Structures are given as C-alpha cells and as structure tokens.
Amino acid sequence: MTLCTKISGKKLRILHKGLLSLACAVSLPLFAQQPMKTLLVGVDHRAVTSLNGDWHYLVDQPPAKGLYTSDGRVRENGYALNTHPNISSGPHNEEYDFSTAPTLKVPGDWNTQEPTLFRFEGVVWYQRNFDFQPKPNTRTFLHVGAANYKSFVWVNQKHICDHEGGFTPYDCDLTTALKPGNNFVVIAVDSTRQVDGIPSVSIDWFNYGGLTRDVSLVTVPTHFIDDYDVHLKHDATFSPSANVLSGYVHVEGAAVGTPVALHIPEAGVDTTVETDAEGRAAFEVKAKSLSLWSPETPKLYKVQISSGQDAITDDIGFRDIRVDGTRILLNGKAIFLQGANMHAEAPYRGGSVHSDEDVKNIFGFLKDMNANFVRLCHYPHDERMERMADRNGVMIWSEIPLWQRISYDKPEVYAKATFMLNEMIRRDRNKASVILWSVSNETPNNPTRTKFLTNLANEARRLDPTRPITSALIGPKVDQDAVLQNDPLADALDVVGQNQYIGWYEGRPEDADKKTWTLPQKPILMSEFGAEATQGNHGGPNQRWTEEQQLNVFQHQFVMMRKIPQVRGLIPWVLMDFRSPTRNIPKLQEGYNRKGLLSEDGKKKLAFDLFQKTYKEHTVGKAE
Incomplete structure (x- = not known):
C-alpha cells in the first residue's frame, strides 16, 4: 500500500x-x-494510563526471522501473535514464549539494562498485558514517546501501526482492537542502522535501542483535540505592547462550525472560535495583560482549550524571537547565547535520558555553568527537556538527525526527513524555550545536499514562520590564517552555526589566535568547538588528553572569537562526556567521546570552570 x-x-x-x-x-x-497519522500534542498534560514498567522481551537475532520474511516483508504470523505453545505436547513449531521471558524496564534502552545486549543492534520484541475497560463514544491511542529506530505494533494479534524514526513520538489508534478486561500489546523494535535511514549508518553517538521514552494509553472523546498552536502573533515588526495571541486548534472528526473555546485566565483571554471544513479553528485575540517569557522571567500561562467533550490545559510561555541583520532579538532586545551542546545521555547512570531525575541533573549542570542556552543534538530529545527549559528560562536549539552520509539524492529520504521535521515541530511548537529549528549538522557541501536542505529549511518555515532556521556547517579547512566560509547552504538559513576544531583536529591551539574569518552577514553561533580530555588526567597545556590542554584550546578559541563581530553565541562541544562506539582508545576514552566539560558521572574538568566564569562575566561575545 x-x-x-x-x-x-x-x-x-x-x-x-x-x-x-x-x-x-x-x-x-x-x-x-511515513504517512502522518494522528499525532497527539500535549499528551504529557492529559490524563493517561501509563504502560511504563516491566515488559517481557525476546531477542530476534539477525536476520530477525521472527519479524521479517525471507523477502523482507513484516511477518504477521510470528511473535506478534503472542501464542503460548504447549511445551509438553503438540507441534514443535513455535519456539518462543513471552509469558516466561525476562523483562526490561520501559522507558529505557536495552543496551544498559542487559549486559548481553550492550552492543546489540537489531530486533527486540516487547510484550506486556494490561487491563482495559472500553468506554462508549471514545477512542483510545497507544502513545509511544520514542522507539529507536523502527517499530511495529500489534494489539491482541491485530497489526495496528508502524513508525520509522528513533526520536519523535507516535500514536496508534487501538479503539477497534481493544476488548473489556485483559489485553496485550506486542511491539517489535528494530535498531538496525541503514544507509537510507535518518541518521544513516555512521554516527558518533551510541545507538541506544528500544522503547526509550514513556509509553501510555490515551483515551479521548470521538471528536478530540489533537493539535494546537498558541503563540504571540509574529508581525513584521515586534511591538512589546501588542499582546496579540494567534494560532489554531485542530479538532479531529469535528464538523464545520464546531465551537472551540480558548481560555487563559491570567492573561484575560476568553474567546470562542469555530472549526472549518478541515477541523481547524484559527484565532487571533488580544490579551488584557501579558508578561513575556525570557531567561530572566520564564513566565508560563495556563492555557485551557476545550471543544465538545474534550479539554486540555497546557503551560505555555509567550515571546518573540527573530533575526535583525547579525543580531538575534528576543522580545525586541538583542541577546547573546551562552550554552553548550548536550547529547541525550543520562548523567551518572548512563543510557538514554528518560526521567525527571535525568533532566534535573542536566539542567543543574547548565545552571551551575551560568548557561542560558542548550543545543539538543543531534535529534529531538525527551519532551521533559523542553518542559524543564520552559520553566527554567533556558533557550533551545532543536534539530532532526541529518548528520553526514545521508542519501541526499533519494526522494524517499527527503520524505522521511520532512516527516521527522513535521513530528518535531508539531510536538514542540508551543514550547517558548525552543528558539531555533535546525535542519542538519555537518553535511557535505555539494549541490544535491544544498537543494535538499534548502527545501527542508523552507518546509520548516512553512510549518512555523515564527522561529529562525539554522544548521551547523562544517569546514572550510583552516590551514591558512584567512578562513572563508562560503557554503551556499548559509543562504537558506536565518542563523548560521559554525563547527570547527582548531587545536584538536586541525592545527595547534595557538593557531586560533591568528585566524581571521569571513562569515555570512548573519548571526553566527560557534556551534561546536573543543578538545578531548579525560577527567583527572593532568599534564602540560599541549599534552593531549589532559584537562590542561582542553583548557588551553578553549582559551585560544576565545581569542579568535572575540575578533568575529557577528558571533552571537558560544556552544562548546560538549557539556558532558557521552558514549560513542567509535571512541576506542583504552584508558583515555573507554567508549566515550571525552570532549565533555564534565565526565559522564558529573565530575568537572578545568574547562567547566572557565566557561562558568566567562558566562558570568560575559567576557566573550556581544549581543549587538
């Protein structure tokens, strides 16, 4: 089909x-x-039935005969049926049994839960029973926060849905498959990397597989709110006193003229609009009073949306973000982004981020560092990250996993990228903390890729015209003192990210002092720079792998960046050491990328103190 x-x-x-x-x-x-089925927005603000906890699992060793037929089709008569073979009699043709299988915690990756699966990439089957009592005039969805990379869902032996993409949520309509009393769900998750996947086969982070984020049942009325966008109206020029909110609410299954109520008590907003033929109710309303969201005052409002039998309340901040020449303006004022990159690696315990405690630890590091910004690389992170950023006044760069070696010449890969972009923006467009959508990181400079990403940047603008679009560029070579960044992709961006590793991958730390950069006349974010250092390893300022050398690299980088007038943000690589299967120097790396300002167990390196002081005193870079 x-x-x-x-x-x-x-x-x-x-x-x-x-x-x-x-x-x-x-x-x-x-x-x-990747057809866009129902994707529920604001699930974390709905009453749900959690399916987190222990799930039985079975490993489907390559070539995964339990999931795939010999010609690569999905098998409908295998493990998905969840039969219970009679081991004492009967035909010997069903050699599996979920009921006696071991368990994995959901959410969570399988790699760090089961030692034998630490480096496993392939198919693992998950199964659990649950009690359910269907209610009349309702629909029930299985909500999966993320499953890496492909997932296939059956409920009570009925194949419900499939999803491709390891970092965005999806929802499966279970209504016709559920029955009163005991039910079961089976999910096959395939983490195999593919040439035409996003990301592709080569990644410099750990390929955590499994049901890595929350799983729940969401029951809604027959006609329900599945999507909404409530934001400060983005006029051609910003007016701090305009206080006009605009957006839309979509009601799935609604007839033309269905009333939709929007109520924001603290802002004095109380209005009712009606749906059009597509179930979409657009609105524009002036708030009586409005305090704008910013890092200094991260104000959130209780936004109440209702239509018919359905209602949802979300916590939303309102702010204006735009570009003016080489400046980034937040609520009309020029800002400088002081941040760090962060992979979705859980501090202390390791594995993928999926809990409130994980997020609390990460934002504790950012606050201690005096950061006001974080780049969530190189894929959408757990929604808890954006929620915490909203509450704590930390701005976010969010991107989809287009990272090197992508098949930019294939239309089907562009289709995947577009759907992933849709899923990311749809989930997080109401998060005030998210100020930049990124379409890629470190991609090769060629016409095919440039057309692909230019089209994708324009798609992002169509989906959300209120936020600037960015990407992190790599190159050119910096073997000469004069460095010219002439990547044509910059023309498609509002804010340009520049990755460079002078002092580590290229040249010596002191070479940075002499560099003069010619960069686009747009806001420039130094989106990656740094060096590896093993925490506790000390030596001279030019002794590789020492904290002193990492510190030396950053100090010289600062000399260079002070001379680039359009630099509007510092994003060192990376906040915390993270696992990567390509980092295999014994004793120094041990399977970790060691460019963190902190070790994986939260121990500070000398460079952390440098950034903490620099950000407090604002001694590198200017907003204007």
Whole structure:
C-alpha cells in the first residue's frame, strides 16, 4: 500500500502538497513515506494510563526471522501473535514464549539494562498485558514517546501501526482492537542502522535501542483535540505592547462550525472560535495583560482549550524571537547565547535520558555553568527537556538527525526527513524555550545536499514562520590564517552555526589566535568547538588528553572569537562526556567521546570552570 491510497480526507491537512506529489510520483514504499497519522500534542498534560514498567522481551537475532520474511516483508504470523505453545505436547513449531521471558524496564534502552545486549543492534520484541475497560463514544491511542529506530505494533494479534524514526513520538489508534478486561500489546523494535535511514549508518553517538521514552494509553472523546498552536502573533515588526495571541486548534472528526473555546485566565483571554471544513479553528485575540517569557522571567500561562467533550490545559510561555541583520532579538532586545551542546545521555547512570531525575541533573549542570542556552543534538530529545527549559528560562536549539552520509539524492529520504521535521515541530511548537529549528549538522557541501536542505529549511518555515532556521556547517579547512566560509547552504538559513576544531583536529591551539574569518552577514553561533580530555588526567597545556590542554584550546578559541563581530553565541562541544562506539582508545576514552566539560558521572574538568566564569562575566561575545 502506498501513501496515495492510504491517506485521504482530513489526514492530508498535515502534508505538504509538494511532498505528497513527490511521494506518489515515485511510488515510495509505505515506510519511506511515513504517512502522518494522528499525532497527539500535549499528551504529557492529559490524563493517561501509563504502560511504563516491566515488559517481557525476546531477542530476534539477525536476520530477525521472527519479524521479517525471507523477502523482507513484516511477518504477521510470528511473535506478534503472542501464542503460548504447549511445551509438553503438540507441534514443535513455535519456539518462543513471552509469558516466561525476562523483562526490561520501559522507558529505557536495552543496551544498559542487559549486559548481553550492550552492543546489540537489531530486533527486540516487547510484550506486556494490561487491563482495559472500553468506554462508549471514545477512542483510545497507544502513545509511544520514542522507539529507536523502527517499530511495529500489534494489539491482541491485530497489526495496528508502524513508525520509522528513533526520536519523535507516535500514536496508534487501538479503539477497534481493544476488548473489556485483559489485553496485550506486542511491539517489535528494530535498531538496525541503514544507509537510507535518518541518521544513516555512521554516527558518533551510541545507538541506544528500544522503547526509550514513556509509553501510555490515551483515551479521548470521538471528536478530540489533537493539535494546537498558541503563540504571540509574529508581525513584521515586534511591538512589546501588542499582546496579540494567534494560532489554531485542530479538532479531529469535528464538523464545520464546531465551537472551540480558548481560555487563559491570567492573561484575560476568553474567546470562542469555530472549526472549518478541515477541523481547524484559527484565532487571533488580544490579551488584557501579558508578561513575556525570557531567561530572566520564564513566565508560563495556563492555557485551557476545550471543544465538545474534550479539554486540555497546557503551560505555555509567550515571546518573540527573530533575526535583525547579525543580531538575534528576543522580545525586541538583542541577546547573546551562552550554552553548550548536550547529547541525550543520562548523567551518572548512563543510557538514554528518560526521567525527571535525568533532566534535573542536566539542567543543574547548565545552571551551575551560568548557561542560558542548550543545543539538543543531534535529534529531538525527551519532551521533559523542553518542559524543564520552559520553566527554567533556558533557550533551545532543536534539530532532526541529518548528520553526514545521508542519501541526499533519494526522494524517499527527503520524505522521511520532512516527516521527522513535521513530528518535531508539531510536538514542540508551543514550547517558548525552543528558539531555533535546525535542519542538519555537518553535511557535505555539494549541490544535491544544498537543494535538499534548502527545501527542508523552507518546509520548516512553512510549518512555523515564527522561529529562525539554522544548521551547523562544517569546514572550510583552516590551514591558512584567512578562513572563508562560503557554503551556499548559509543562504537558506536565518542563523548560521559554525563547527570547527582548531587545536584538536586541525592545527595547534595557538593557531586560533591568528585566524581571521569571513562569515555570512548573519548571526553566527560557534556551534561546536573543543578538545578531548579525560577527567583527572593532568599534564602540560599541549599534552593531549589532559584537562590542561582542553583548557588551553578553549582559551585560544576565545581569542579568535572575540575578533568575529557577528558571533552571537558560544556552544562548546560538549557539556558532558557521552558514549560513542567509535571512541576506542583504552584508558583515555573507554567508549566515550571525552570532549565533555564534565565526565559522564558529573565530575568537572578545568574547562567547566572557565566557561562558568566567562558566562558570568560575559567576557566573550556581544549581543549587538
């Protein structure tokens, strides 16, 4: 089945017409097209039935015969049926049994829970029973916060849905498959890296597999709110006293003219609008009073949305973010971003980030560092990160995992990227902390890639015209003192990220002092720079792998950055050491990328203190 035959009616409202035409024209396979089914926004603000906890699991060793047939199709008569073979009699043809299988915690990756699966990449089957009592005039969805990388869902032996993409949520409609009393769900998760996947086969971070984020049941009325966007109206010029909110609410299944109420008591907003033929109710309303969100005053409002039998209350901040020449303006004032990169690696315990404690630890590091910004690389992180950033006044760069070696020449890969972009923006567009959408990191400079990413940047603007678009560029070589960044992708960006590793991958630390950069006349973020150092390893300022050398690299980087007038942010690589299977120097790396300002167990390196002091005193870079 293709996208053209599977999607009709209101589902088309989410798809870019150009992408739909592209998909139909090339007859993409179903997985490559990633049809946008229902994707519920604000699930963490709804009453849900959690399915977190112990799930039985079985490992499907390559070539994963339990999931795939010999010609690569998904098997419908295997482990998904969750049968219980009679081991004392009967045919010997079903050699599995979930009921006696061991368990894994969900959410969580399988790599750090089971030693034998630490480096396993492939298919693991998850199963659990749950009690449920269906209610009339409702629909029930299985919400999966993230599963890396492909996942296939069955409930009570019925194949419900599939999803590709390891870092964004999806929702499966279980309504017709559920029954009163005992039910079971089986999810096959395949973490195998693929040439045409996003990301592709080569990544410099650990490929954590499994049901890595929350799983729950969400029951809603037959006609329900699945999407909404409530933001400060983004006019051509910013006016601090305008106080106009605009956006939309989408009600799935709603007839034309269905009332939708928007209520923000503290802001004096109380209005009712009606849905159009697509179930979308647009609004524009002036608030009686409004305090704008900023790092200094991260004000959030209780936003109440209701329609018919459905209602949801979200915590939303309102602010204006835009670019003016080489400046980044927040609520009309120029800002300088003082931050760090961060992978979704849990401090102390290791593994993928998935708990309140993980997020609390990370933001504790950022606060101690005097940071006002974090780049969540290189994929959408757990939604808890954005929620914590909203509450704590930390600004965010969020990106999809287009990182090197992507098949930019293939239409089906562009289709995947577009759907991942849709999923990321749809989930987080109401988060005031998210100020930048990024379409890629460190991509090769060639016309095919440039066209691919330019189109994607324009798609991001179509989806959300209120935020600047960025990407982290790599190159050019810095073997000469004069460095010219002429990557044509910069023309498609509002804010340009520049990755460079002078003093580590190229040249000596002191070489940075002499560099003169010619960069686009746009806001420039030094989006990656740094050096590896093993915490506790000490030596001279030019002795590699020591804390002193890492410190030396950063000090010389600061000399260089003070001479670049359009630098509007510092984002060192990286806040904390993180696992990477390519980092295999014994004693020094031990499977970790050691460029962190902190070790994986939260111990500070000398460079952390440098950034803490620099950010407190604002001695590198200017907002204007």
